[in-house]
Amino acid sequence: MDGRVEMFVFSGTGNSLLVARRVAEGLRGGGVVVRLHHLETADSAAVPAGEAGVTLGLAFPVAAFSTYPLVWRFIETLPPGNGTPVFMLATMGGFSGLLFGPMKQLLSSKGYRPLAACGLRMPSNYLIGVRPPEKCQKRLESGLRGADAFALDLLAGRARWRRFSPVPYAWVRWFWARAARSFARDGLRFRANPAACTRCGICERLCPIRNIFQPAPGALPEWGGSCQMCQRCVAFCPARAISGPRHATGAYRAVEAGEFLGG
Numbered sequence: 001m002d003g004r005v006e007m008f009v010f011s012g013t014g015n016s017l018l019v020a021r022r023v024a025e026g027l028r029g030g031g032v033v034v035r036l037h038h039l040e041t042a043d044s045a046a047v048p049a050g051e052a053g054v055t056l057g058l059a060f061p062v063a064a065f066s067t068y069p070l071v072w073r074f075i076e077t078l079p080p081g082n083g084t085p086v087f088m089l090a091t092m093g094g095f096s097g098l099l100f101g102p103m104k105q106l107l108s109s110k111g112y113r114p115l116a117a118c119g120l121r122m123p124s125n126y127l128i129g130v131r132p133p134e135k136c137q138k139r140l141e142s143g144l145r146g147a148d149a150f151a152l153d154l155l156a157g158r159a160r161w162r163r164f165s166p167v168p169y170a171w172v173r174w175f176w177a178r179a180a181r182s183f184a185r186d187g188l189r190f191r192a193n194p195a196a197c198t199r200c201g202i203c204e205r206l207c208p209i210r211n212i213f214q215p216a217p218g219a220l221p222e223w224g225g226s227c228q229m230c231q232r233c234v235a236f237c238p239a240r241a242i243s244g245p246r247h248a249t250g251a252y253r254a255v256e257a258g259e260f261l262g263g
């Protein structure tokens, strides 16, 4: 790989951001120019597809054996690929399910050339699978080693997008639309504890889809009906004032809130 990589990263609690940075460092070490962008604020239609020497990189978490609707939407609304090579990096707690094959189908159908895909196990930020900090640290380190290896494979042209899927993308789209409805419904159960919440507004600023709002100055934050369940609000609340549905504990985060505030 040579030329320039434009890499779009979505990360709820930091795992995908850390591995994306690690892959970027590895590629830079091999002389490749890499630019990282927050996927949630990027304009998908302005991605420089088809420009000579440009490779597209995508990094994001697995969610519900697929990924978040906001990630699918970003990819669906990319401009025609005109043969642009693309690689994908997905972080997960354990099982990627219906992601790799259908994502390859979608990108191919848009005219991109899927080069390589890598799934990296990182600490889970969901369910009861959140492990004690020392175990999380070990898993995180092994995920980062996987990112180093993936960067070397990309540089050497050894990395592949192996998975073909018997499941068509159209079916996965139906599945993720259902998951989106269930995340949105569960998201309405997030609350800020009035005794602990300092009304600092960080949850509102962190939400990747602006689903959290303060109805009046000094009021408690409220959650709208389009939550993606990415865990950011609950994981990064400085007062630990947010509680949510049963599985969203906010017990895990890999970076500090500032990584997502400031563009």
Ligand SMILES: Cc1cc2nc3c(=O)[nH]c(=O)nc-3n(C[C@H](O)[C@H](O)[C@H](O)COP(=O)(O)O)c2cc1C
Pocket (backbone or CB within 6 Å): 010, 011, 012, 013, 014, 015, 016, 017, 060, 061, 062, 063, 064, 065, 066, 091, 092, 093, 094, 095, 096, 097, 122, 123, 124, 125, 126, 228, 229, 230, 231, 254
């Ligand atoms: C709503 C939700 C659903 C998830 N679903 C899966 C899943 O199906 N399979 C899996 O292996 N991990 C799953 N995870 C775990 C995340 O993929 C994993 O912790 C990921 O590294 C988080 O990345 P981030 O810190 O960049 O957000 C899920 C996490 C969340 C919040």
